[in-house]
Amino acid sequence: MIAPRFLRIIGCMTGELPEPVSRNELRVSHAEREAVVERLSKAAAEGRLDLTELDARLDRALTARTYADLTPLTADLPSEVSSVPKEPLVIKGGLSGATRAGYWQVPAKIVAYGGMGGAKLDFTQVDCHLPEIELEVHGQAGGVTVVIPDGWVAETSAMDPGLGGLKDKVTPTRLPGTPLVRVSGTGGPGGVVVRHSNSWERRKLRRNQQR
Template sequence: MTSSRPELRIGDKERDLVAAVLQDALAEGRITLEELDQRLDATLRARTYADLDALVADLPVDLPSTALSGARPAPEPRPLGGPGSSPDDRLVLDAGWSSVTRRGRWDVPPFLRLNGAVGSVRLDCLQATPLAPTVDVEIDGGMGHIRIVLPDSWAVNTDRLTSQWGMSSIKVSATPEPGAPLLLLHGSVGWGWLTVRHAGFFDRRRLARQAALGRPHRRALGH
């Protein structure tokens, strides 16, 4: 049984579903391309189910708030193996003198090591699937820039992270939402720069467009 809770906060999953519905509406001739762009922008700025309801109220789909049935379930455990499965065999992202990026749809193992060296590391988890409720992340900032981008529901603990002359900018909660993972950061920022944040406007716009263009067939919200 579903219940309408328009005042509740939304996450990236709900924004992606609305983006897909809007693309379907464009393909069916219900809205124009200009309207699609306007509504996608509004989708990225949406914060509650009520905000999303207004964007699809004139379309023949269920309102996002009525599709709400409870908290997201915790991710199902997957068999572990290979890099990242143990503290002695971490998944390593090493920038060296250049840059390295991990983003898109990928599995986040329980153990990682991020080495900034004199380059840059970008760990983008916006479309990632965590394989454990806690992710142990060893930081070696060096003189580089390490950037971590997380979904709204994820959180970070930096109690065991030290710094020499480096700088840290942590803009996420220390407490994850139910079913979401906690990243445990330890090690040293060194002389580098560490940034941990949620998705920005351009991140959300990129994901919304990917979701819209990647779903050519009509689908109902909540399914």
């Protein structure tokens, strides 16, 4: 019996259109394997898997080649996406400014307006498992500052810098299992800054963790 993949090759040689490849046959990436490893480890910490089950599934996850190998490993675990807010989060700086920091639930879409007082979005303490975050920012007069953890990356090519400009200070290296922040909008007079934590913010976070 001729394997399906060889039938597709023969079809291409004879000019026939190949059959579409199912999702299960598609190859998985390193990032997708690491995301499953992280989910399995968290499930074990929650008591959903014992150590024997965890070890067996981790071995299968690290050697998975296709979605058919990877998907069943988390099929009996509750989805984490269900807890993600479905409505967009809207942040308005207004006259006195607005800050979203600490631990907070991150939705798939966020809209931030700098207003007169400015707006700041700090993602450094969130636990986010989304593959992407859509972030629409409007600097207006006060500007918008976005702080993301090390290992996260931002895509800012869709931004209109406006009069205040855009400062993208994020390192280009993305760690497996972290979201991509797609930034759009306009800088306005106040501008938009996308960066990692500065030294003062890092010291403050360490002090808070030691309490």
